[in-house]
Amino acid sequence: MSRRRSSPEVDLTPLIDVLFMLILFFVLTAAFVQGRLDVDLPSGQGEPLPAHPLVITVLADGSFLWAGENVGRDDLLARAREAKEAKRPLLLAGDREVPYGLVASLLDGLRREGIDEIGLALGGGEPLP
DSSP, rough: OOOOOOOOOOOHHHHHHHHHHHHHHHHHHTSSOOOOOOOOOOOOOOOOOSSSOEEEEEEETTTTEETTTTEHHHHHHHHHHHHTTTTTEEEEEEEETTTTHHHHHHHHHHHHHTTOOOOOOOOSSSOOO
């Protein structure tokens, strides 16, 4: 009687499990990495400043200045609404280190308050008031 030799089989199930866990790890960690665009801001070839604009400054630490005074986001939006009613022009100036998402969320908040006309300050021009 001849014995049948069994050929060795490679079980790929543990390998597939490990690969799925690695893929899951990379997907989850990639989702939590904060994206940031490195943009060299354009220099001033824009229009001249309107007469007596109210300047909103976004600092690198995420805080806001309204005409040089440190204010919170809600207070800033309320003051911007009052400035719109008084027909005062608004100018947004941001530090080079500010993440774009912060500026975009501020612009979105201003838009929700009905403020669509906001000037953006460029570097290299005349100093802001």
